[in-house]
Amino acid sequence: MRLTVEHGFDRVTIDAIAQAANISRRTFSNYFACKEDAVLHGEQLHHQGLLRALRERPDAESAWTALRSSVRGLYSSWDTQPDREWALRTRLAREHPSLMAQQLANHAAFARDLERAVAGRHNPGGVRSGLLVDVFLSALRVGLNTWIDEEETRDLLEVVEEIMDEVETPFGG
Amino acid sequence: MRLTVEHGFDRVTIDAIAQAANISRRTFSNYFACKEDAVLHGEQLHHQGLLRALRERPDAESAWTALRSSVRGLYSSWDTQPDREWALRTRLAREHPSLMAQQLANHAAFARDLERAVAGRHNPGGVRSGLLVDVFLSALRVGLNTWIDEEETRDLLEVVEEIMDEVETPFGG
DNA sequence: GGCAAAAATGCATCTCAGGCATTTTTGCAC
DNA sequence: GTGCAAAAATGCCTGAGATGCATTTTTGCC
Numbered sequence: 001m002r003l004t005v006e007h008g009f010d011r012v013t014i015d016a017i018a019q020a021a022n023i024s025r026r027t028f029s030n031y032f033a034c035k036e037d038a039v040l041h042g043e044q045l046h047h048q049g050l051l052r053a054l055r056e057r058p059d060a061e062s063a064w065t066a067l068r069s070s071v072r073g074l075y076s077s078w079d080t081q082p083d084r085e086w087a088l089r090t091r092l093a094r095e096h097p098s099l100m101a102q103q104l105a106n107h108a109a110f111a112r113d114l115e116r117a118v119a120g121r122h123n124p125g126g127v128r129s130g131l132l133v134d135v136f137l138s139a140l141r142v143g144l145n146t147w148i149d150e151e152e153t154r155d156l157l158e159v160v161e162e163i164m165d166e167v168e169t170p171f172g173g
Numbered sequence: 174m175r176l177t178v179e180h181g182f183d184r185v186t187i188d189a190i191a192q193a194a195n196i197s198r199r200t201f202s203n204y205f206a207c208k209e210d211a212v213l214h215g216e217q218l219h220h221q222g223l224l225r226a227l228r229e230r231p232d233a234e235s236a237w238t239a240l241r242s243s244v245r246g247l248y249s250s251w252d253t254q255p256d257r258e259w260a261l262r263t264r265l266a267r268e269h270p271s272l273m274a275q276q277l278a279n280h281a282a283f284a285r286d287l288e289r290a291v292a293g294r295h296n297p298g299g300v301r302s303g304l305l306v307d308v309f310l311s312a313l314r315v316g317l318n319t320w321i322d323e324e325e326t327r328d329l330l331e332v333v334e335e336i337m338d339e340v341e342t343p344f345g346g
Numbered sequence: 347g348g349c350a351a352a353a354a355t356g357c358a359t360c361t362c363a364g365g366c367a368t369t370t371t372t373g374c375a376c
Numbered sequence: 377g378t379g380c381a382a383a384a385a386t387g388c389c390t391g392a393g394a395t396g397c398a399t400t401t402t403t404g405c406c
Binding site for chain 1: 237270273274275277278280281297298299300301303304305307308311312314315318336339340341342343344345
Binding site: 023024025026027030 | 384385386387388
């Protein structure tokens, strides 16, 4: 991330990263399939955290409620805002198509995991869980982007909650 | 696409594609940045068609209605179902992470275009258009996947309309 | 037929992913 | 602490990909 800031993402070679991390080029490849994966690793951790929170929600909660509650619980458990790194990563992904592509693929994988995790929960409108999860992730993504566009002036959770409220208003008409 | 079916996506080199198309390797790169782009080109055409349809919708229609109507209009204007190629491409993208990543990046770009195209339209619940477009695309994607999972036995439009109806039921609770 | 623009090509270079064998480090029983 | 097996890290190598640049070929039009 530091090298990326200093020289730009596509001007940083894997060799340079390996060197800066005091590991061999080959070892880098043992841990990450590509540069993109390395940059987006923090996001993967976020996904894992959210999944863990979701699994701990009481079974009685509906799918949508459990998802919302997981976000609320996780984000408010942080002692500091996920400021610099998140903003940096998100901005980077906006500018670099390859990063964007990888990020979206990660999101799709995350969606599959979430879908499995909410399977079996009550689901008010009979909406299939794939759709529900997709919409949830859209809201999360739009929330993050809004937060970034506002230059991280508000609380991330606050922005996300706002978007989630919007999602709960009907789309039709 | 033919070579991919015969030998598998990742065993087809750009050289092979170029040779089969009677063009030089270099010319391939003049048209497509990578193999993935070539395979997904049909989808790009679909996006363009949908955008064109959207721009021709009457201004009085709300954003959501205009989006739904565009799909309805475009899909029912086809004389044949987009059967083989679509199913093939979608299944391929499911199996190959790099293809999936590229596809999702294309969807994101498409989302930006759609967002611009519906900007200014009436929007019932005051939902921001980014969110609206995202949800619309989720519905389209889920519809396509459902259609595939049902082995293309029904009409694609029918499946998509069904999902769109689901989206119009509230998510909250 | 001639000419300019656009398309296609060839070439060269830098980078990457990943298989395989080898070396180094780590964790643990003794 | 010593020895040993598993895990991690490394080095080397190959096939493939992206892309800049100069050159050749094709196309469209007067």
